[in-house]
Amino acid sequence: MEQLAARALMSPRTFARRFQQETGTTPNRWVLRRRVLLEATDETVDAIAGRTGCGGAAALRHHFVRAVGTAPHACRRTFRGPQAA
Structure with missing residues (x-):
């Protein structure tokens, strides 16, 4: 959370509050939801x-990389094997 807040030039508390206002969830839940979907489904x-509700693949990739430090396809490959990406 501290790294995300620093990138957004906000305090962790302000970042968490604004993130919740924009997405309706916490940063942690946002990332976990996407990880679960990447690991559990074959959806694109x-x-x-x-x-x-991310708006599009480019936005999801951007936010996912910022939050997790890796691309969605790399995360999927890590958890499901090379054939899953």
Whole structure:
């Protein structure tokens, strides 16, 4: 949380509050939801972005990399094997 807040040039508390206002969830829950979908389904990143209200695959990838430090396909490959990406 501290790293995300620093990147947004906010205190962790302000970042958490603004994130909740924008997304309706906490940063941790946002990341966990996307990780679960990437690990548990064969849906495309586009489909997951649509289901989770992210707006599109590019936005999901951007936020996912910022929050997790890796791309969605790399996360999926790590947890499900190379054939899953």
